[in-house]
Amino acid sequence: MKIALLQLNVSDDPAANLVKTRALLGEAVAGGAEFVLTPEVTNCVSTSRSHQQSVLAYEEDDATLAALREEAAKAGIWLLIGSLGLKTRGGDGRFANRSFLISPQGEIVARYDKIHMFDVDINETESYRESAGYRPGDKAVVAETPFGKIGMSICYDMRFPALYQALAEAGARILTMPAAFSPVTGAAHWHSLLRARAIENGCYVLAPAQTGTHASAAHITRDTYGHSLVVAPWGEVVLDAGTAPGVYFCDMDMEECDKARAKVPSLANRRPFAAP
Numbered sequence: 001m002k003i004a005l006l007q008l009n010v011s012d013d014p015a016a017n018l019v020k021t022r023a024l025l026g027e028a029v030a031g032g033a034e035f036v037l038t039p040e041v042t043n044c045v046s047t048s049r050s051h052q053q054s055v056l057a058y059e060e061d062d063a064t065l066a067a068l069r070e071e072a073a074k075a076g077i078w079l080l081i082g083s084l085g086l087k088t089r090g091g092d093g094r095f096a097n098r099s100f101l102i103s104p105q106g107e108i109v110a111r112y113d114k115i116h117m118f119d120v121d122i123n124e125t126e127s128y129r130e131s132a133g134y135r136p137g138d139k140a141v142v143a144e145t146p147f148g149k150i151g152m153s154i155c156y157d158m159r160f161p162a163l164y165q166a167l168a169e170a171g172a173r174i175l176t177m178p179a180a181f182s183p184v185t186g187a188a189h190w191h192s193l194l195r196a197r198a199i200e201n202g203c204y205v206l207a208p209a210q211t212g213t214h215a216s217a218a219h220i221t222r223d224t225y226g227h228s229l230v231v232a233p234w235g236e237v238v239l240d241a242g243t244a245p246g247v248y249f250c251d252m253d254m255e256e257c258d259k260a261r262a263k264v265p266s267l268a269n270r271r272p273f274a275a276p
């Protein structure tokens, strides 16, 4: 089947970002994609909690979610909205970093809240405290589609292989890893992490990414790595989008999962062991 990854360079203005995302989604549909994926925080890249408070919405009011559901239904495609920053109720006021799988009827088939928060000091000038703004999820999610089960994750999750083992054990054959990756860690780790997750689980890895320098009304600049990637279950990188925003098409053949798993049945060969 033909899939398309949207590589985005969004700002912290959700309305403007929706215009861009819709245009690229239109190109993906015109190009024949049956499954389209967008990056992490498709609606808003921002590190300012006060700015997010003023522009983000609750799930039921979110204009990006409503519009993209409508587009998926109109086009009759599957759509993974890599994630949206959303307000949440009943907690401590932090946002959710939530991924959505949308059916060709425009229905929400599954939602997943990012579990692992990027609380990291990369160097003297670059540190992140994702958990200051976002409330982590605590539930792994596998979604059913006619072309195979999808194990959902987001960005920093990709560094925690136990999550993917659980997803693969639950039947996932596709692992989605939408991202807004740091350029420093991206150059060092991105391809290796994604290829490892594909190989060890015999799964397709689909990783649509944010790219470039993100404009911000709050004047806090942020750069992301780009390189939206598709890795086949045997570990080959079958798509690397480089750094330009745009629509990137790729073929996905689910028989490749069976072939890879037949060659090296590491999922089936797993063994229990006592803790060291």
Ligand SMILES: O=C(O)CNC(=O)[C@H](CS)NC(=O)CCC(=O)C(=O)O
Pocket: 040, 041, 044, 045, 046, 047, 097, 117, 118, 128, 129, 130, 155, 156, 157, 159, 180, 181, 182, 185, 186
């Ligand atoms: O903050 C937002 O708006 C949305 N969230 C993100 O962009 C998150 C947290 S800062 N980014 C990552 O997880 C990058 C992980 C990464 O770069 C690595 O694992 O090396």
